[in-house]
Amino acid sequence: MLPPLRRARILELLRxxxxATLKDMSEALGVSMSTLRRDVDYLGESGHLERTHGGAMLNEDRRRALELEPAIASELESNAKRAIGYAAAELILTGQTVMFDSGTTTAAAARAARDRGIPFTAVTNDLAIAGLLSSSPSIRVLVVGGFVRTGTSTLLGPEILRAVSRLRADLVFIGTHALTPDDLSDTSADLADLKRSFVEAGERAIALVDTxxxxxxxxxxxxxxxxxxxxxxxxxxxxxxxxxxxxxVEVEIVSERE
Amino acid sequence: MLPPLRRARILELLRxxxxATLKDMSEALGVSMSTLRRDVDYLGESGHLERTHGGAMLNEDRRRALELEPAIASELESNAKRAIGYAAAELILTGQTVMFDSGTTTAAAARAARDRGIPFTAVTNDLAIAGLLSSSPSIRVLVVGGFVRTGTSTLLGPEILRAVSRLRADLVFIGTHALTPDDLSDTSADLADLKRSFVEAGERAIALVDTxxxxxxxxxxxxxxxxxxxxxxxxxxxxxxxxxxxxxVEVEIVSERE
DNA sequence: GAAGATCATGAATTATCTTGAAAGTACCTG
DNA sequence: CAGGTACTTTCAAGATAATTCATGATCTTC
Known part of the structure; x- marks a missing residue:
């Protein structure tokens, strides 16, 4: 069995x-623990899954489709995402206006920003981010209106484009589905249009990207x-x-703690 | 059992x-007190829960921020509210546009409407209502943008007034803080303005009022x-x-079941 | 097409981590 | 303040991980 196929089947098992535990996977695939360990470590380093002692679990984004309990999802939120969010939140100055694109990485930034406790104005098209930020009395939260993308907490649509294009922000945090040295891209034209308008609305645009x-x-x-x-x-x-x-572009590398 | 799963299940128990007491949790999960203690301490340090002598409790702030929907599902929603919501949802016809005012009673109507499974378009200024409707693929959900009222899931502000005044709906569900035979009233001018515009935007306006x-x-x-x-x-x-x-006005009395 | 290099694999060894239990200490409660 | 309960610390056993090496396969190179 070719290594890429084996790795694909590991992800399949996890879905x-x-x-799953390493032992279970090694039996299911009929390969030795050594080989499996190497594969799982490789997939961990490439960000497709997260290692745990004795096993592995799916990457946060791939896990989302499984719709676990929110509390569980939060506990399993990756350290990398937390660290990226923390670094992003550090950039916010008191009183600034900050836009949060929809997504889990930007949500991590929103949480870290809330926990910093400094007052600022947030603009977002994500229901979950708005919910997170609403608990802090020092943060003014503006939700740009639009249609909810089914099954997600993202707001989309022409209204939103108009609303965003009228706004100016000191800082914009952008999540992305994919990043190359040349450009950022996403899965649908709707989302791309929206992210485009976010980038244009901000004095400074910061992309938050997990590996x-x-x-x-x-x-x-x-x-x-x-x-x-x-x-x-x-x-x-x-x-x-x-x-x-x-x-x-300037790149900041955060180290995952703990 | 993998450690992250065990920790997730601790949070699940707390939810x-x-x-819960440590003893109960250790029995429920089938692990020793030592291990459970280590997990609970870890979750305490990471802010997911609060330690108490002999047990643990969910971080209050986190509970609300994480999940908008379960907060409504809990005791907040009395049987009376459920029954009112059910009766309201019965009024919706396939393909109609329905506005949901912010509030727990209207949220009950939204939930009942979602569970009926018929396709319609919803308009709301409530994050929690948008969140619970978004899980249904047959419902188009439009969120009117605005500022979040701190500590609630309500959106407010001048943008929202403009947006609502441009809309027409077949049906509007209004919650109210107080009702007399003469009029409906609420606590702040902002809210009153908004509810006023909701009433005007609807072909039919239905007030949902628990006693x-x-x-x-x-x-x-x-x-x-x-x-x-x-x-x-x-x-x-x-x-x-x-x-x-x-x-x-025409009055419909619902009987609380169960 | 053969010799050598490179790589993937699995086994063996050693190191590290996790777990549960035991012993001692601090803390609540009556 | 006495008795029990919960907490902390420590340790040993088992499980998991990292390291190393031997083997066989594939790929280069001549």
């Missing part, structure tokens, strides 16, 4: 329950990396990718 | 009652009872109040 998304390409490009003011990602980025990216 | 609110008066009046097409309330209304109300 069943969201997590499972890095250097793949999705359907619709929505921004050039040179337009960004910074990319914040985690330390699992490959050195050669980092170099290619640094030729275009 | 049921809000708190704890009936026949009191709040600060700002926002509509005359004669403008309403119907009031839905529960059977605990006093007979003389019911009579006074029926002189002005």
């Amino acid at each position: 069943k329950d969201g997590m 499972s998304k890095i250097f793949s390409r999705a359907f619709c490009s929505f921004a050039n990396t040179r337009e960004l003011d910074r990319v914040i990602t985690d330390s699992r980025i490959r050195p050669e990718d980092l170099q290619a990216l640094r030729d275009r | 049921k009652d809000g708190m 704890s609110k009936i026949f009191s008066r709040a600060f700002c009046s926002f509509a005359n009872t004669r403008e309403l097409d119907r009031v839905i309330t529960d059977s605990r209304i006093r007979p003389e109040d019911l009579q006074a109300l029926r002189d002005r």
Whole structure:
């Protein structure tokens, strides 16, 4: 069995329950623990899954489709995402206006920003982010109106484009489905249009990217990396990718703690 | 059992009652006190729960921020509210546009409407209502943008007034803080303005009122009872109040089941 | 087409981590 | 303040992980 196939089947196994032990997987695939360990470590470093002692579980984004309990989802939120969110929140100054694109990485930034306790104005098209921020009395939260994308907490639509294009923000946090050294892209034209308008509305645009998304390409490009003011990602980025990216834009690498 | 799963299940247990003893949890999960103690301490340090002597409880702030829907599902929603919501949802016809005012009673109507499974378009200024409707693929959900009222899931502000005044709906469900035979009123001018625009935007306006609110008066009046097409309330209304109300508007009394 | 290099694999060894229990300490409660 | 309960610390056993090496397969290179 070819290694890529084996790795695909590991992810397939994980999709069943969201997590599995190494022992179970080695038996299911008929390979030795050594080989399986190497595969799982590889998939962990590339961000496709998360290692745990004795097993592995799906990457947060891939797990989302399984719709676990929110409390569980939050506990399983990756350290990388938390660290990226924390670094992003550090950039916010008192009184600024900050836009949060829809997504889990930007949600991590929103949570970290809330926990910093400084007053600022937030603008978002994500119901979950709005919910997170609403508990803090020092944060003014503006939700741009639009249609809910079924099964998600994202707001979309022409109304939103108009609303966003009228706004100016000091800081914009953008999530992305895929990032290459050249551009950022996402899965649908709707989303791409919206993210495009977010980038344009901000004085500074910061892309928050976890490494499972890095250097793949999705359907619709929505921004050039040179337009960004910074990319914040985690330390699992490959050195050669980092170099290619640094030729275009300032890159901040966060270290996952704990 | 993998450690992350065990920790997730601890949070799951806590979500049921809000708190639990270490002993109960160790038995429920089938792990030793030592292990459980380590997990609970870990979750305490990461902010997911609060330690107490002999047990643990869910972090209150986190509970609300994480999940908008379960907060409504809990005791907040009385049987009366459920019954009112059910009766309201019965009024919706396939393909109609329905506006949901912000509030727990209207949220009950939204939930019942979602569970009926018929396709319609919903308009709301409530994050929680949008969240619970978004899970149904047959419902188009439009969120009117605005500022979040701190500590609630209500959207407010001038943008929303403009947006609502441009819309037309077949049906509008209105919650109210207080109801007299003459008028409906609420606590702040902002809210009253908004509810006023909701009433005007709808072909038919239906007030959903549970009896704890009936026949009191709040600060700002926002509509005359004669403008309403119907009031839905529960059977605990006093007979003389019911009579006074029926002189002005059609009243539907629901019986609380269970 | 053969010799050498490179790589993937699995086994064996050693190191590290997790777990549960035991012993001692601090803390609530009556 | 006495008795029980919960907490902390420590340790040993088992499980998991990292490291190393031998083997066989594939790929280069001549």
